[in-house]
Structure formats: C-alpha cells, structure tokens
Amino acid sequence: MSGTILEMSEITKSFPGVKALDNVNLNVEKGEIHALIGENGAGKSTLMKVLSGVHPYGSYSGDIILNGKKCDFKDINQSEALGIVIIHQELALIPELSIAENIFLGNEQASRGIVHWNETITKTKELLKKVGLNISPKVQIKDIGVGQQQLVEIAKALSKDVKLLILDEPTSALNEEDSQNLLNLLLDFKKQGITSILISHKLKELIKVSDRITILRDGKTIETLTLDEDEISEDRIIKGMVGRDLSNLFPVRNPNIGEVLFEVENWSAYHPVNSDRQILFDVKFNVRKGEIIGIAGLMGAGRTELAMSIFGKSYGKKITGKAYKNGVEIDIKNVGRAIENGIAYVSENRKEFGLILIESVKNNITLAGLHQVSNNSILNSNEEVKVAESIKSKINIKAPTIYQKALNLSGGNQQKVVLGKWIYTDPEILILDEPTRGIDVGAKFEIYKIINELADKGKSIIMISSELPELLGMCDRIYTMAEGKITGEVNKQDANQEILMKYMTEDWRA
Structure with missing residues (x-):
C-alpha cells in the first residue's frame, strides 16, 4: 500500500427523525481491501452513498478528500468520473437487456448517436474475461444466475476505469462457491492496484480478505482494526458492532414439542413457465407443535419453490399432493385459503x-x-x-x-x-425463507429470540436457510433437499455440517 487514497472527515448526515451519521471518520489506503462493518442501521450504506454522490454535497456536513483533493460530489456521475464506483446490494441490472447492453448502459461505445456494436461486444468479452465469466455478451441478464449477475456488475465497474470499488453486501445472495470466487477476484484486483471497500455481515469473509476493518455503531466510528497488527476475532468484531459480547450466537431454548400439526405428502410441482419441467418430486415432511424444523439445500435445490407452492400454490403449475393439519386434509389452493388455515410465509425477498x-x-x-x-x-x-x-x-x-x-x-x-x-x-404454521439474509449478528439474535418465542407458544416453524450453522443452532430437526427432492432427515443431536452437506450434494433418491 502506498499512501492514502480516501479520507472522509467528520461526516454527518440526517434523515427525518434520525441522525444516520454522526461525525464519522474513514481513512482508506491505496491498494487495500478495507472492510466496513456494523449492525443494520449503523450507517455503512449511507456513508458510501455520501461518498459516491448518491447523497449530494450540501445534504451532509464534513469533508471528502480523494487523492489529496477535496471533493464536493453533486451526483454519482461526478464520483464515477474520478474512478469511484459503487455496487449496491440490490443489483442495478435490466433483466431484458443483454450483458453487453447492461455493461455499457449510459456509457455507450458510440459516435454521432450510433452504437458501435462490434466494439461493444469486443470490450465486453475483455471485461468478462477479467472477472472470470465465460459467457456470451449477448445473453440476457434474466437468463443468468445471481452469482453471474454480480460479476457482470463488477465488469460494468471495470468499464468505468475504477480506482475505488465499493461493494455493498456482494455475497449476501451467493452460495459458498460463488462467494469464494468473488473474494478471490477482489484479491486479484488488489494485486492490480485497485482499492476496494467491502461491506458485509459475513465476518469470516472479512477477516479472510481485508487489510483493515472499520466498525460503525449507531452512526459513529468505533475503531479501525489492522489485520496484521491487532488481534482480530469474530468475538472482538461483534463486541465492537453491538457494544456487548454475544457469547452465544443463538439464544438458549428448551423445546416443548407436541404432536404433528402440519404435514405434506407426495407434493409435486412443475415450473410456472416451462410446464414440462418438474421442479418438486413427491416431497414429504412434517412439523410438530412447538417445533422448529429446517430445510437445507444448495441453490436450486427447490426450497423456496416448495415453500411458495405450499403457501397457497403461489409458485408452480400442475401442483399435486396433500397437506394435512392435525391429521385432517386442508385446502390451500390459494393464498387466502392458506392464511385461513393458519399458514404464513415470510419471503426471502x-x-x-x-x-x-x-x-x-x-x-x-x-x-x-x-x-x-x-x-x-x-x-x-x-x-x-x-x-x-x-x-x-x-x-x-x-x-x-x-x-x-x-x-x-x-x-x-x-x-x-x-x-x-x-x-x-x-398463524399456526410459519414458513421463514432466509429470515436473516443480509442482517447483522445483533439483529439476527433478536429475530432468533422472536422465532423461539413463537415456537414456545406452540407454533410450528419451518425455517429455510443457506447458512448451515444457523439451521444447526436453531432447529430441532433438519430436512435436506437436492434437485427438488427430500434427501435426508436429521435430528438436532445427530446433525453437523458434514452430514447435511453429504445429503445436500449426493443422490439419495429412494
């Protein structure tokens, strides 16, 4: 690293009824990966929106110094002109446009109003190669996965000659493999001299790739930790974030589990657009009163499709199978009927x-x-x-x-x-689909307590999560899914990540 690229000094920003930033200071060195971490509402995204001009000069107080020069960005175009590019948590891509069209949208390779498509395609191929994405520039965004879309966003940033890349929760919707690929890409950028600011709630990732970590709490700067100088641990970071120790990431619960309340038998469904493609195959599971069951599976396993099809058949076509409550078959042919029968669904989105x-x-x-x-x-x-x-x-x-x-x-x-x-x-049956996605550890703990309290009242909880430690910490039983099928059922006392991953990845068809 060779000197300071960015200094944000005494940044204060208010919204109606709340002070989002209170004299925040941030110093970023050239060529480093600098992590920015804090609870939801700590001010991380707001600070980056100030830096990138989303919140323009005049709407906040304090100074932004970039490469030794004071900057008063009126909009995002001014910050991008100096090489600051932000990739928001909600990807800003247009599904119906191609990869090439998205990358150069607003920055068209054109002269006299005429787009040079050959040049656009050639440059897109070069950019995709840099981010390790081997795919045609002509493919539409809607036809690629979330992990690939994230790489397209980064390719778009590279097209703007980025000097300072800001990534807001870039791995929150990615599976483990895609997350690792993205982190490796940031390390490659570091070798090329690109500076990155990384916002994430995944502490293991931050410790793995960051050079320094700045912690925000309640709109204030708490401290900046240097990875090769300070003793860094998840516990220390959590204490800085929430102002207290979270000795146990999951609240203690003594379950009082009753009889089977809800069960599904021979549940099958087909894709809502491609009605010849089956997505669920004879799924069978049950949940008892006062019980929290988990559903584990890799991306594409069919977990969300199962949840939504059960909740009033709100996803899929040609849905067959039976649902029972207290041993009696119930009608859940639409969302209204599902709610009347005591079912609620908290979407991952x-x-x-x-x-x-x-x-x-x-x-x-x-x-x-x-x-x-x-x-x-x-x-x-x-x-x-x-x-x-x-x-x-x-x-x-x-x-x-x-x-x-x-x-x-x-x-x-x-x-x-x-x-x-x-x-x-x-509700009597509550389906929770990724209930803590994109949420910090403090807020997660509070939501876990709410879930436990509902179970203690005799509610039946069905919890879908991509985080195996979360399922292991919260659930009494865990079902695994792969390719639209239930592949395993493991009791809490027998469950560990290795067993779950085995059932999630191998073919265990009956």
Missing part, C-alpha cells in the same frame, strides 16, 4: 414480496390482517394504531414512529416488520 416500501410501518403490519381492524369493511384507524404500536414494542422495531416508511428502515428492522405482519395474523 422482503423488499419485493414482504413489504410495501412506500407505506408506513403501521400499514405494513396490519396489511395481512385488515379484517381484524375493520368493521363492515370500514377501517378502525384507532385500533390499527394500537395494534401497530403493540407489535412495534413487542418485537423491538427500531423506528422513530409507526408512521415511518418501511423503505427508510434498516434491513433488520424491515425484516421485523415482515415478521410483525404475520405475527399479527396469529
């Missing part, structure tokens, strides 16, 4: 399927149970306020008021709102 982002916390919480705060289809506003305040307090949603819009909440608090919405419907 909270922003698209879990929340109405432009609506308030109050409106989101009561959305699935409006009939409970209505009389003759007339909404009782006072009762709605009481319900929202009660849920907000019960599950500790950190928002100034129940009138705060969901889009202004941190990821962890958005997830709590989604949980609160379904808790209000008082």
Whole structure:
C-alpha cells in the first residue's frame, strides 16, 4: 500500500427523525481491501452513498478528500468520473437487456448517436474475461444466475476505469462457491492496484480478505482494526458492532414439542413457465407443535419453490399432493385459503414480496390482517394504531414512529416488520425463507429470540436457510433437499455440517 487514497472527515448526515451519521471518520489506503462493518442501521450504506454522490454535497456536513483533493460530489456521475464506483446490494441490472447492453448502459461505445456494436461486444468479452465469466455478451441478464449477475456488475465497474470499488453486501445472495470466487477476484484486483471497500455481515469473509476493518455503531466510528497488527476475532468484531459480547450466537431454548400439526405428502410441482419441467418430486415432511424444523439445500435445490407452492400454490403449475393439519386434509389452493388455515410465509425477498416500501410501518403490519381492524369493511384507524404500536414494542422495531416508511428502515428492522405482519395474523404454521439474509449478528439474535418465542407458544416453524450453522443452532430437526427432492432427515443431536452437506450434494433418491 502506498499512501492514502480516501479520507472522509467528520461526516454527518440526517434523515427525518434520525441522525444516520454522526461525525464519522474513514481513512482508506491505496491498494487495500478495507472492510466496513456494523449492525443494520449503523450507517455503512449511507456513508458510501455520501461518498459516491448518491447523497449530494450540501445534504451532509464534513469533508471528502480523494487523492489529496477535496471533493464536493453533486451526483454519482461526478464520483464515477474520478474512478469511484459503487455496487449496491440490490443489483442495478435490466433483466431484458443483454450483458453487453447492461455493461455499457449510459456509457455507450458510440459516435454521432450510433452504437458501435462490434466494439461493444469486443470490450465486453475483455471485461468478462477479467472477472472470470465465460459467457456470451449477448445473453440476457434474466437468463443468468445471481452469482453471474454480480460479476457482470463488477465488469460494468471495470468499464468505468475504477480506482475505488465499493461493494455493498456482494455475497449476501451467493452460495459458498460463488462467494469464494468473488473474494478471490477482489484479491486479484488488489494485486492490480485497485482499492476496494467491502461491506458485509459475513465476518469470516472479512477477516479472510481485508487489510483493515472499520466498525460503525449507531452512526459513529468505533475503531479501525489492522489485520496484521491487532488481534482480530469474530468475538472482538461483534463486541465492537453491538457494544456487548454475544457469547452465544443463538439464544438458549428448551423445546416443548407436541404432536404433528402440519404435514405434506407426495407434493409435486412443475415450473410456472416451462410446464414440462418438474421442479418438486413427491416431497414429504412434517412439523410438530412447538417445533422448529429446517430445510437445507444448495441453490436450486427447490426450497423456496416448495415453500411458495405450499403457501397457497403461489409458485408452480400442475401442483399435486396433500397437506394435512392435525391429521385432517386442508385446502390451500390459494393464498387466502392458506392464511385461513393458519399458514404464513415470510419471503426471502422482503423488499419485493414482504413489504410495501412506500407505506408506513403501521400499514405494513396490519396489511395481512385488515379484517381484524375493520368493521363492515370500514377501517378502525384507532385500533390499527394500537395494534401497530403493540407489535412495534413487542418485537423491538427500531423506528422513530409507526408512521415511518418501511423503505427508510434498516434491513433488520424491515425484516421485523415482515415478521410483525404475520405475527399479527396469529398463524399456526410459519414458513421463514432466509429470515436473516443480509442482517447483522445483533439483529439476527433478536429475530432468533422472536422465532423461539413463537415456537414456545406452540407454533410450528419451518425455517429455510443457506447458512448451515444457523439451521444447526436453531432447529430441532433438519430436512435436506437436492434437485427438488427430500434427501435426508436429521435430528438436532445427530446433525453437523458434514452430514447435511453429504445429503445436500449426493443422490439419495429412494
């Protein structure tokens, strides 16, 4: 490393009702991978949006010094012109356009209004080679996986002659192999002299690749740790993030498991577009009262497809099989019937399927149970306020008021709102699909406690997660899936990562 490339000094930024950044300082050296970590709502993404011009000069106080010169970015174009490129957690790609069109969108290889497609394709191939993506530039974004889309975003950044690359939760939606490939790519960039700022909640990844780690908490800079000088451990980082020790990442629970409440038999389904392609094959499982079961599987195993098809057949075609509650077959042919039968589903994509982002916390919480705060289809506003305040307090949603819009909440608090919405419907069976994805360890612990409390009340919990330690720490039994089939069932006392991975990757068909 050779000197400072970036210095952010005394950065303060406020939104209505909350101070997001409070005199934050950040110093980044040339050619390093600098990790930025903190709980959801700590101010990480806001700080990077200030740096990249998303939050323009004048909307915050403090100084940005890039290569020794003060910068007052009015918009993202000005920051990109100096080599600062940010890749947001929600990828900014257009599904219906090709890889080449996405990479050069807004930066077209053209003259006199005419795009030079041969030049565009040639340059795209060069960029894809740099990120290790062997795929045609003409393929549409909608036809490639999330891991490949992340590499396209990085190729797009490289097309802008990037000097400082900012990645916000780049591996949150990736499997282990794709995550490792991306981290290796960052290490290659480091050798080429590209500086990276990496935001992630995956502590093992940060410790593995970062040169320094800056911790934010409640909008303030807590400390910056240097990997080859300080004693770095996950426990130390967690303490800096949350201000306390989390000696056990999973809350203690003494399960009181009853009789089988919900079971599925011979459940099969076909792809919603390609109706000749079967995606689920004779799936069979059950969950008892007060029990938390896990469903483990690699990407593409069919876990989300199973969950959504059970929740009112909201995914798939030609769905067959039977569902039982307390031994009696139930009708779950649509979402309304599923809810009437006590089933709730928390989607892995909270922003698209879990929340109405432009609506308030109050409106989101009561959305699935409006009939409970209505009389003759007339909404009782006072009762709605009481319900929202009660849920907000019960599950500790950190928002100034129940009138705060969901889009202004941190990821962890958005997830709590989604949980609160379904808790209000008082479900008997709660399906949780990646309930802690993109959430920091402190918020995870709070959500784990909520899940345990629901199980203690006799609710049946079905938990899907890509993080095997999470399933091992939370679940009483774990089913494994591969290629649309249940491949194994393991009790908590017998489960470990090796056994689960074996069932997730090998062919264990009956």
